[in-house]
Amino acid sequence: MHKRYEIALRCGVSRTELDEAEVGTVRSDGRGQEPYLVHAVNGIEYRTKISTLRGDYRREDGTTGNRLRLWDRDDFAPLSDDVFWDRPYAIHWKRRKGNSKKEEFEFRAVTGGDLARESTIDDLVTQKIADWQANGWIPDMRIEPGDKTDELIRTRGWTFWHHLFPPRHLLLLALMRSRVTDARTALLFARVLDYTSKLCRWTTSSAGSSGQGAGKRTGGASDNPSNVFYNQALNTFFNYGCRSSSEILELFSKPLPNSQIFRQANVVNMSASEFDATNDIYITDPPYGDAVKYEEILEFFIAWLRKNLPPEFAGWVWDSRRSLAIQGDDEAFRRGMVAAYRRMAELMPDNGIQVIMFTHQSGAIWADMANIVWASSLRVTAAWYVVTETDSALREAAT
Ligand SMILES: C[S@@+](CC[C@H](N)C(=O)[O-])C[C@H]1O[C@@H](n2cnc3c(N)ncnc32)[C@H](O)[C@@H]1O
Numbered sequence: 001m002h003k004r005y006e007i008a009l010r011c012g013v014s015r016t017e018l019d020e021a022e023v024g025t026v027r028s029d030g031r032g033q034e035p036y037l038v039h040a041v042n043g044i045e046y047r048t049k050i051s052t053l054r055g056d057y058r059r060e061d062g063t064t065g066n067r068l069r070l071w072d073r074d075d076f077a078p079l080s081d082d083v084f085w086d087r088p089y090a091i092h093w094k095r096r097k098g099n100s101k102k103e104e105f106e107f108r109a110v111t112g113g114d115l116a117r118e119s120t121i122d123d124l125v126t127q128k129i130a131d132w133q134a135n136g137w138i139p140d141m142r143i144e145p146g147d148k149t150d151e152l153i154r155t156r157g158w159t160f161w162h163h164l165f166p167p168r169h170l171l172l173l174a175l176m177r178s179r180v181t182d183a184r185t186a187l188l189f190a191r192v193l194d195y196t197s198k199l200c201r202w203t204t205s206s207a208g209s210s211g212q213g214a215g216k217r218t219g220g221a222s223d224n225p226s227n228v229f230y231n232q233a234l235n236t237f238f239n240y241g242c243r244s245s246s247e248i249l250e251l252f253s254k255p256l257p258n259s260q261i262f263r264q265a266n267v268v269n270m271s272a273s274e275f276d277a278t279n280d281i282y283i284t285d286p287p288y289g290d291a292v293k294y295e296e297i298l299e300f301f302i303a304w305l306r307k308n309l310p311p312e313f314a315g316w317v318w319d320s321r322r323s324l325a326i327q328g329d330d331e332a333f334r335r336g337m338v339a340a341y342r343r344m345a346e347l348m349p350d351n352g353i354q355v356i357m358f359t360h361q362s363g364a365i366w367a368d369m370a371n372i373v374w375a376s377s378l379r380v381t382a383a384w385y386v387v388t389e390t391d392s393a394l395r396e397a398a399t
Contacts, residue, residue: 005039054068069081077122077167091108135307137178143163161303186312190301197300200225201226278349280353282355283355285357288365295322295327333368334372
């Protein structure tokens, strides 16, 4: 008794069947409640909370623990007695359409041959993982607990950054990483990372690149794994998408976009309150109100890039330096911001300018921002109102 389903793939089903299937087997009532696993056996529907599967329990200190095994440094896949496993459930094939440049696509069920290939990959990764980690080709960095990183540990038991990547990508990424020899290939590699983790959600429509679970169908198909940072969080999924090697290699070779803003730049990595060069103009885009935990999500890249790097990065500190980040929306936030802006004000001439990019819906945070500017001995001389919503978000709102 394996206590699991065989997954069959059906094509050409009716609209009604598709709508019924679209609700999926992991459902939530949309009110921020824990999702349920829903399935029917002999016509009887069973619902089990995901938190029950995980074995959530209350600790004496009031916090919530669970019975997931915490993965180890040399783990890269679930062990047989882990609660959550993963397996391929469908393969999206593509081929050229006749002689044209267009491609046609088809989903096929997973075959014994596919599973054998996965197993070859597992064997290779098992043999090589320790060497790759020693060379800095795949991460051996722990996931430090934090607001955003806790989800990885709590909902999956992942404790090192390479746990976020499926074995077939670990193999490809280790080979690519061994060929990162200059700043350009390092940046291309970072782009590839964004498309290769288990945090890449399978998107099923042009509007489906946000939120958990199946995408809302709005017409126009686009079956693709999205990137990790379609939002600025680290979301785990039950059905992640895994890109083919050929598409990943394309990402690695596609040129990086050229910046229209500057031709020559000096990238200096330091706290704004310790800045030490005089400038006529400062343009800043400060953090505010804990909107995004940059200092945590950045570790996703640091884990892969910190060792064995090209000489261009010799002076960089490969640590997110969480303690230096201006955070929150309380007194510490205000103090940190004033220290940063006062420092920059000291470092500019009397007729210098500071341009501050600031977006927030909260009036209270706007009031804080005004106080911060005054307390830094700056004077507001102009304000521009800029619509910052992305094109797709505007379209979605309009429909
Ligand atoms: C709103 S984001 C800027 C995003 C950036 N403009 C972009 O498009 O990617 C705010 C940035 O301020 C950085 N930050 C936080 N505390 C800082 C400090 N004390 N000194 C300098 N930068 C800081 C954060 O790490 C984050 O990268």
